[in-house]
Amino acid sequence: MLLMLRFKRTFFTMLLLSGMAFAFYSCKKNDTGPPPDPTVSAVKISTDKACYSPGEVVIFTIDKSIPETVKVRYRHLDEVIGETTLSGTSWNWTAPADDFKGYMADIYKSNNDGTEQLYGSIAVDVSSDWTRFPRYGFLSKFPELTETPINYVISDLARYHINGLQFYDWHYAHHKPLAGTPSNPDQIWKDIANRNTYFNTVKSYISAAHASNMKAMFYNLAYGALNNAAADGVLDQWYMFTDASHTNKEVFELPAPMFKSNIWFLDPSNTGWQQYIAAQNEDVYQALDFDGYHIDQVGDRGRTLYNYSGQVINLKETFGSFIDAMKSAYPDKYHVFNAVNQYGQQYIAPAPVDFLYTEVWGPNDGFADLASIIKDNNDYCGNTKNTVLAAYMNYNLANSAGFFNTPGVLLTNAVIFSFGGSHLELGEHMLAKEYFPNNNLQMPGELRDAMISYYDFMVAYENLLRDGGTEFTPDISCADYQFTINAWPPQAGNISASGREVGNSQVYHLINFANATSMNWRDNSGTQAVPGTFKNVKLTIRSNKAVTKIWMASPDAFNGTPVNLEFTTSGDKVTFFLPQLKYWDMIVIS
Numbered sequence: 001m002l003l004m005l006r007f008k009r010t011f012f013t014m015l016l017l018s019g020m021a022f023a024f025y026s027c028k029k030n031d032t033g034p035p036p037d038p039t040v041s042a043v044k045i046s047t048d049k050a051c052y053s054p055g056e057v058v059i060f061t062i063d064k065s066i067p068e069t070v071k072v073r074y075r076h077l078d079e080v081i082g083e084t085t086l087s088g089t090s091w092n093w094t095a096p097a098d099d100f101k102g103y104m105a106d107i108y109k110s111n112n113d114g115t116e117q118l119y120g121s122i123a124v125d126v127s128s129d130w131t132r133f134p135r136y137g138f139l140s141k142f143p144e145l146t147e148t149p150i151n152y153v154i155s156d157l158a159r160y161h162i163n164g165l166q167f168y169d170w171h172y173a174h175h176k177p178l179a180g181t182p183s184n185p186d187q188i189w190k191d192i193a194n195r196n197t198y199f200n201t202v203k204s205y206i207s208a209a210h211a212s213n214m215k216a217m218f219y220n221l222a223y224g225a226l227n228n229a230a231a232d233g234v235l236d237q238w239y240m241f242t243d244a245s246h247t248n249k250e251v252f253e254l255p256a257p258m259f260k261s262n263i264w265f266l267d268p269s270n271t272g273w274q275q276y277i278a279a280q281n282e283d284v285y286q287a288l289d290f291d292g293y294h295i296d297q298v299g300d301r302g303r304t305l306y307n308y309s310g311q312v313i314n315l316k317e318t319f320g321s322f323i324d325a326m327k328s329a330y331p332d333k334y335h336v337f338n339a340v341n342q343y344g345q346q347y348i349a350p351a352p353v354d355f356l357y358t359e360v361w362g363p364n365d366g367f368a369d370l371a372s373i374i375k376d377n378n379d380y381c382g383n384t385k386n387t388v389l390a391a392y393m394n395y396n397l398a399n400s401a402g403f404f405n406t407p408g409v410l411l412t413n414a415v416i417f418s419f420g421g422s423h424l425e426l427g428e429h430m431l432a433k434e435y436f437p438n439n440n441l442q443m444p445g446e447l448r449d450a451m452i453s454y455y456d457f458m459v460a461y462e463n464l465l466r467d468g469g470t471e472f473t474p475d476i477s478c479a480d481y482q483f484t485i486n487a488w489p490p491q492a493g494n495i496s497a498s499g500r501e502v503g504n505s506q507v508y509h510l511i512n513f514a515n516a517t518s519m520n521w522r523d524n525s526g527t528q529a530v531p532g533t534f535k536n537v538k539l540t541i542r543s544n545k546a547v548t549k550i551w552m553a554s555p556d557a558f559n560g561t562p563v564n565l566e567f568t569t570s571g572d573k574v575t576f577f578l579p580q581l582k583y584w585d586m587i588v589i590s
Contacts, residue, residue, distance in 0.1 A: 042066065042119040043107065049213040050135075050158040051125040054097045058124055060105065061090045070109045070119060076101060077461065078551045078562035078588070095126045100133070100467070102126075104460035106561050121559040123161060123459035130163040130215050131334065131354035133462045135455070136388045137162035137214075138427035140436035142170055142201040147208075150201070153428050154208040160426055160455040164215045164334075166294045168436040169193065170202050174224030174263060175280070176232050182286035192226075193437075194260050199287075206289050215291040215334065218284060222268045222295045222322050222337070226261040237308040238266045238273040244310035250301065267307050269318035274325040281330065292334030292354075293326055299340035299361075316344030323351035338390070342373060349380035356381060357424075359390040359434070367415045367513075367521045368489035371498075374421045375471075386466050389416055390424040390431075397526040398432035398440045406447040407530045407583075408523025410454065411511070414555075414584035415490075415521065417458045418498060418509040420466045426451075450555070457555035461586065469502035475542040476508060483514040483534075492516045495581070506543065508587040510578075535580045540573050541589065547574050549590040556582040 043066060048059040060072075066086065074082040074093065081096070086107060093105065106121035127133055137157050157165070172179035172189045179186035179199075187199045206216045225234050240250040250265040266273045284290060297319070305313045319337060326335055334354045339345035341361045349356055356377045364373065370389065377387045392398075393409050409425075416423050425431045429439035443451070458465060473487050474497040483495055490496035490513050500507045512531040513519070550565045557580050565587075567576035578585060 045120045045122040046159055050161050051127055051163045051213050052095045053128050054095060054099050054126055056095050058093045058095055065089050068109055070107050073106050073108060075104050100127045102460045102462040106559060118559045121561055123456040125161055125459045133466050134164055134355045134386055134388055135162050135422050136164050136166060136424045138166045138168050138436055139205055140168045140427055142197045144198045145201045150204050150208050154212050157426060158212040161459045162214060162426060164217060165209050166217050166219055168219045170197060171220055173226045174221050175226060175229045175234050177220050177280055178283045178287055182283045185287045190260055192259055203288055217292045217294040218290045219294045222297055223266040224263045225266060238270045240265050240267050240305045240313055244306050246308045250305055267313055268322035278329040295337040297338055297340055299343045317347055319344045320347040320351040323353060327352040346380055355385050356387045365520050367519055370415050370521055371419045374419045383468060387421040388424050389421050392432055392434060393523060394432050394441055394526045395522050396524040398438060401440050403444045404430060404441050404447055405523055405526035405528055408528035409447060410450055410583045412521045413454050414511050417465060453555040453560055457560045464502050464507050469500040472499045472501055474499040474508050476539060478537060478539045492519050504590055506589045510581055510585045512581055512583055531582060533580055533582045537578045539578050540575045542572050543574055543589060544572055547589055550576050552585055552587045554585045
């Protein structure tokens with residue numbers, strides 16, 4: 001994430017997802033299935049916060065009144081837990097006492113023919129700790145701003161249920177993040193790219209985030225120092241060197257005049273440096289109400305590095321020591337460490353970080369690689385911490401002004417979310433580059449609406465998506481319908497299926513790659529195709545358990561609400577109709 005440091009990462013290597021056995025099945029349309037999607041997105045619903053504590057009051061608002069008599073229904077997964085008649089454009093709901101649960105509220109009307117008309121829905125996350133289900137966003141510019149634009153940005157991110165914010169490049173210098181002193185901080189300073197940063201803007205963003213129940217994380221490298229570091233007390237003995245005689249410090253050169261300094265790298269395991277930067281962080285915490293430290297690195301340096309004494313440094317092995325020192329200094333603060341393309345993740349994951357964070361680069365370019373990283377992270381931490389991926393979409397397209405390509409973004413999110421991860425992508429703008437201030441690409445209206453649905457879906461069904469479980473290889477089939485279903489990993493031209501057993505439920509995810517023009521998740525040039533929508537597809541699943549109920553939900557249909565499916569059984573085969581599949585459907589068998 002740091003500036004332009006990622007441009008030289010072509011030397012990174014990583015094992016690709018090991019091959020999995022898969023089978024092909026045929027599919028066939030059957031016109032006698034369930035009726036088409038009745039959804040009418042008549043209203044937009046918002047809540048007053050991004051997430052809530054158990055028992056907290058949730059305030060809902062709709063953007064316009066509904067002249068008809070409609071009801072509000074509250075659900076946990078497919079179970080209705082409450083219902084009331086809607087009156088006016090704002091109402092309250094007391095969140096249940098259960099912790100770490102996702103809910104959905106939808107507005108509907110019962111028709112005379114027994115069907116329902118949906119007017120809108122929204123998810124609610126009830127979690128006392130945001131790191132259980134992290135949904136990470138970012139802020140990347142801190143000019144002089146009034147409360148109006150600040151509140152607008154935070155309100156927009158709250159609608160996506162973003163519960164943590166990374167304050168990117170807010171600081172004065174990597175070795176001295178706060179300009180001035182805690183009692184007398186500078187009111188304006190230049191960041192690394194010579195942009196003006198205003199203290200009051202940073203402070204106001206933190207306050208606005210807290211008002212929406214978001215946490216604020218300050219960004220900084222684990223080991224960076226600028227050209228004036230010696231004057232600020234940084235010792236030569238703390239640096240990393242490219243030779244055993246400590247003649248040449250490890251440096252990353254940045255082009256002037258855009259950047260005010262090169263960045264020199266220190267040994268993260270050096271206790272002197274750890275104590276120094278911990279003291280600098282104390283200045284930050286005294287002056288600004290940050291909740292924690294987002295720690296960055298730049299990945300494998302591709303050469304041998306030495307400490308001042310001439311000993312070889314295994315850089316990735318130093319990360320655990322650095323995290324331990326930061327947590328020991330500030331046990332009440334949150335800590336997150338970027339495993340750049342998984343560099344050092346095996347040492348980061350067991351350390352006291354609150355969730356896992358991976359910035360994804362080549363050769364991890366396929367959709368299968370995203371799933372592989374999430375699964376590897378689960379293994380590294382023993383399934384105790386969830387994952388956020390910094391995965392930059394439409395990367396080449398973002399070299400000039402334009403728009404994100406909706407199908408590329410949604411297919412990528414379908415993969416990340418279905419495997420239990422979340423995607424760092426939303427801030428003042430949507431993210432396309434590792435230098436976060438780049439905002440060349442905008443979200444078209446259709447993508448903005450779809451992203452709200454996808455984030456609602458991730459929250460409402462977080463207990464099936466991100467709350468443990470055991471993977472299994474699905475056995476799902478149908479008759480000829482111009483595509484085939486293959487068990488994960490995915491193949492172009494097919495529907496790909498993955499499975500996870502959660503409690504008494506088997507959860508199947510179907511992702512539509514039938515029309516995919518590329519299996520590269522980044523969709524560099526924005527050419528990924530819109531998938532065709534398949535409707536009323538007859539499916540058969542083999543299950544070795546007695547089936548009592550089947551339901552499905554999708555961020556692409558029915559406003560994300562669950563739909564019960566009728567089914568028949570014959571031995572270990574269960575047959576039912578899938579109402580529709582566009583990008584991603586989730587099928588739950590109890």
